[in-house]
């Protein structure tokens with residue numbers, strides 16, 4: 001594609017982003033092309049409004065937050081088998097696919113490389129990707145099908161991820177693995193200027209796990225799924241080594257209750273645990289973040305003494321393809337995060353900040369839940385399904401995840 005550089009300069013000037021072409025002449029041809037492509041793809045109005053919003057973060061719309069109904073998997077009694085049979089039938093018919101979101105930066109963990117390549121220190125030294133793949137292979141065998149595995153990467157980690165899979169011969173699951181890349185947005189400094197990265201190109205960051213719906217749609221993955229006869233899609237993170245992507249009870253409930261989305265929850269450890277909780281916002285399924293809750297809300301209980309907002313959202317959700325398509329078409333709000341970002345300043349110097357200096361914009365997966373009228377919530381057991389690897393040490397670290405994994409599989 002041919003670009004009109006003069007026209008581009010005028011546009012950049014209009015938005016106060018002229019500096020983006022400062023080093024254009026020093027770039028090799030391939031990079032020049034990529035830079036122009038990047039600029040052409042930027043929605044400057046959107047970036048301006050996101051930047052302006054960082055100044056007014058405290059302005060919140062009035063939202064009516066209410067508790068959401070849920071089902072406890074272990075209090076289903078006779079219904080357990082009923083739902084399980086419905087789900088099992090659909091899985092045996094090849095209607096389930098799994099999506100793993102592996103596009104995050106894993107900044108808190110500090111691992112050098114895609115998070116999925118991280119070894120949590122099990123005796124087997126298997127990576128998170130291999131643990132997830134082992135699980136899918138076992139479940140596929142159990143149901144006599146091949147459950148397709150769609151892996152979302154970011155531009156930043158896509159090559160490393162694919163290399164890792166190649167090196168490991170796709171853990172013997174190659175025919176069932178599909179990679180797709182999530183969207184990204186430019187990072188801006190505290191003046192609203194878009195950053196230039198060390199490579200002379202625009203510094204972009206993955207657009208958050210909420211980007212999963214649009215990316216599935218735009219990359220053609222939903223079409224691929226339909227071609228494969230898939231109707232239900234489990235979407236989870238790469239960093240929960242106990243994630244149960246194949247759950248016939250969850251699926252059976254969604255099918256039986258005729259809802260297009262279902263989510264799993266675990267009971268909060270305590271009222272102030274720093275996790276989001278399932279709820280209803282303006283009558284629609286949603287997640288209320290811990291930071292949005294007053295002390296009174298966090299501590300409120302029902303007649304049985306259970307927390308009203310105690311169902312933690314653990315990034316384990318099931319969607320009908322129709323819901324993904326709907327969610328993928330609707331723009332989600334972006335949230336800003338203030339991060340450290342190495343960049344090239346206007347004089348061409350590389351700046352490595354030692355404290356946050358730039359905004360990154362992310363969409364959250366649960367902001368799309370409101371697109372469906374109802375969502376079934378299934379409470380499951382933390383020790384069976386939730387072993388996140390977020391931090392290098394302490395809570396939700398390799399050490400805690402390793403223990404949970406070993407305890408669950410009775411490995412030590």
Ligand code: UTP
Pocket residue numbers: 101102103104105106107108109115152182206207208209236237238239315362390
């Ligand atoms: P987190 O929000 O915990 O982020 O992602 P993270 O990138 O792993 O870690 P930090 O916050 O930088 O320390 C939860 C899940 O969503 C995925 C992650 O890979 C993880 O599986 N994710 C997050 C994406 O796929 N893309 C994103 O843009 C963000």
